[in-house]
Amino acid sequence: MVILAKNAGFCFGVRRAVEAAQNNPGERKVTLGPLIHNRHVVESLAARGVRCVKSVDEIMPGEAVVIRSHGEAPKVYETLYKKGNTVIDATCPFVKRIHKRVIEAKNNGQRVIIIGEAGHPEVDATLGWAGGAAIAVYTEKDVNSLPEINDAVVVAQTTITEEKWRHIVSLLEQKIEKVTLFMSICSATQKRQSEAALLAKKADTMIIVGGRESSNTLKLVEICKKHCKNTYHIEYKNELLLEKMSFGDIIGIVAGASTPDTIIREVFDFMIDNDKALPITDAGQADAQQPAADGKADSPDENESDGDEIAVIAKTPETALNDYENVNTADAAPPDSQSISDEAASEGDSPDNSETIGDEVKTADGDEQPAETAEATEQDEFLEGLEKVVRLKKGQIIKGTVVLVTDEDVCVNIGYKSDGVIHKNELSLNDINPKENFSAGDEIEAEVINLNDGEGNVLLSRKRIEKKQNWIKIQEKVGSGEQYKCTVKKAVKGGVTARIEGYSTFIPASHLSLKYVEDLKEFEGKEIDVMLIDSDKRQERLVASHKNVLLKEKKQKEKELWHSFKKGEVINGVVKRLTDFGAFVDIGGIDGLLHISDLAWNRVNHPSDVVTEGQELELLILNVDSEKKKIALGYKQLLPKPWSTVPEKYKAGDTVKGKVVRIVPFGAFIQLEPMIDGLVHISQITKHRLEKVEDALRLGDDIEAKVLEVNADKRKISLSIRALLPEEEHKTEVKEDSGKNEDFNYEIPPIQETKVSLADFFPKKDE
Ligand code: F3S
DSSP, rough: EEEESSSSSOHHHHHHHHHHSSSTTSOOOEEEEEEESSSHHHHHHTTTTTTESGGGOOOOTTOOOEEEETTTOHHHHHHHHHHOOEEEEEEOOOHHHHHHHHHHHHTTTTTTESSTTOOOHHHHHHHHHHHTTEEESOOOOOOOOOOOSEEEEEEOOOOOOHHHHHHHHHOOOOHOEEEEEEEOOOHHHHHHHHEEEHHHHOSSEEEESSOTOOOOHHHHHHHHHOOOOOOEEEEGGGGOGGGGOOOOEEEEEEEEETTOOOHHHHHHHHHHTTOOOOOOOOHHHHHHHHHHHHTTHHHHHHHHOOSOOOOOOOOHHHHHHHHHHTTSSSTSOOOGGBBOOOOOHHOOOGGGGGSSSSSSSEEEEEEEEHHHHHHHHHHHHOOOOOOOOOOOOOTTTEEEEEEEOSSSSEEEEEEEOOEEEEEEEEEETOOOOOOHOOTTEEEEEEEESOOSSSOEEEEEEEEHHHHHHHHHHHHHHHTTTTTTEEEEEEEETTEEEEEEETTTEEEGGGSSOSSSOOOOGTTTTTTEEEEEEEEETTEEEEEEEEEHHHHHHHHHHHHHHHHHHHHOOEEEEEEEEEEEEEEEEEESSSSEEEEEEGGGOOOOOSSSGGOOOTOOOEEEEEEETTTTTTEEEEEEGOOOOGGGGHHHHHOOOOOOEEEEEETTTEEEEEEEETTEEEEGGGGGTOOOOOOSSSGGGOOTTTEEEEEEEEETTEEEEESSSSSGGGGHHHHHHHOOOSTTEEEEEOOOOGGGGGGGGGGGOOTTTTT
């Protein structure tokens, strides 16, 4: 039976580093030392043109330097920066976190003790970040040799064993007064080691696949040897010693974090082909076998290797750390509460995959918190940081700093491998001059439109962001009543087209005017105001209405007009329509009512007796109700009242003509003009005495009379027919009747209420 450990092969950090070296094949790259402790991988990279150098002195100008997952000391970054080389920083984020912690300790004046092998690249890099006060210890002898220390922060090389950590920590706690622990063993390593121990206890033979210089592989060998005497460390399948195994043996295979999947697969297949392997029956391992054999069981970031990933770039030692800090959640938890999650955890696996030493981790204050909680927090932080570090995708919105502005482009440092470039036509929806609008140092936001423009730059666009923002903004204006100016482009079926804020806009024919539009082409080229009434989100198109603007304007005018009308003001109007009860008059867009009773002082049977349609009139505003939109107009009110002109028109002694309109016992009323009646007393009709008026006058008779007296205030005119008769007859009659009996004691109703002739107020003679 062959059992392949589930956690075999590249860890997250190693995979990330290898991919960083493999990306952008055309680029000249070097690694400072072997990228990983595996000859096969190093040779494969060399074949792709990735040089491996031992020191920075060997690095040529223009070469990009891939920093290994172990990390480097700040002085290395500094040197590379001075030399002008691009740095592709593939330091494992777990290792970066240790760097951050030791810098904090250094700044706090604490001593840093690293439990790890002096001379190991990871330990050397961490010592570099911790400054001169840091010390690496790995054995009891090392601890005993320590100088007197009162306060120390203790971190671990990520690949040491848990057993080693516990042992050295217990020694340190006896020797140092205050020890703050930062348990930084990578949990991927822990899991790999505990799985190896478990397997070694079961197996008759253990095969450990990995480089002979690989620290984590050597530790796996060490662990397995403790539980299985037949433990063999090989780098390739041809080193397998089949003669040392027997049919029916349980053969366990584990591999170091720097062992490529292909090599593990070769070893596994070789075992199967030689009939030394049997199908897996153990449920837990059976699941593990196939994926591991495919080289995928231990690839938490498999799905993230989509070709869009690029490693973070560091330009100076400070930015090397800052870049990391900026993309991590350093504030999320106290540093001492941190432990390192493994690559499986980064995939979102169950907490079982996130082991820590013991059940608890200590915090800086000495408090303890459940290991699972700390681990979960750690995983969240790590995932968050990772996302920001490695991903750059088309359509992503990123922030950067302008580093160079030319007439045609704006170059932006986006904190990644390559700078971003925004071409002039991608800067804005408007045609803008790059130099007039941007300067080096400006913060800028842009969308990634291409990861490589052919010259290694990331193509960016601000215009797309503006467009998206504009679309959101303009969407909010739909139905809001906000007006836009646009020029009609052309008439199409059912309406016309235009552009508003860069968006294609359709104006339906029914929304072009308040009236029916016969010919849509008459709008072509015209600038009109419109309101947005709808939008097509999918096609980013707008629908607008000019009619709504016209309606709004009309309402506004009406409103202003209504407020301009004041009761008692005189206005001009044109008669629009006649009805039985009056006339409607247009007084400037609004129709007012001229009631029949306000047409004339005298009785009017129908408005047409006084006015005609289309006639212009001067009118008095009698009343305004802007709420109910009603306005009452008066015409007669601007005409003189009938009796007001009587004193000028009628004087005593004048001869007047009139018509008999009513006969009463004491005389007859003579209409001199509409609303103006005079009275001829019975004694003033003839020279001889009359028994009754009808003996001399009939209704409707036209007569001529002399004005005897005028009293306009009382609306009385006294007339005499007799006075115009020949003299002699007159004299005789005068003697007989001097008119003493004339009755002037009749009452006249108020003129405003008068709808009839004065004569109407008296009973007829025969009534
Ligand atoms: Fe990083 Fe752990 Fe691998 S520290 S490089 S993921 S063993």
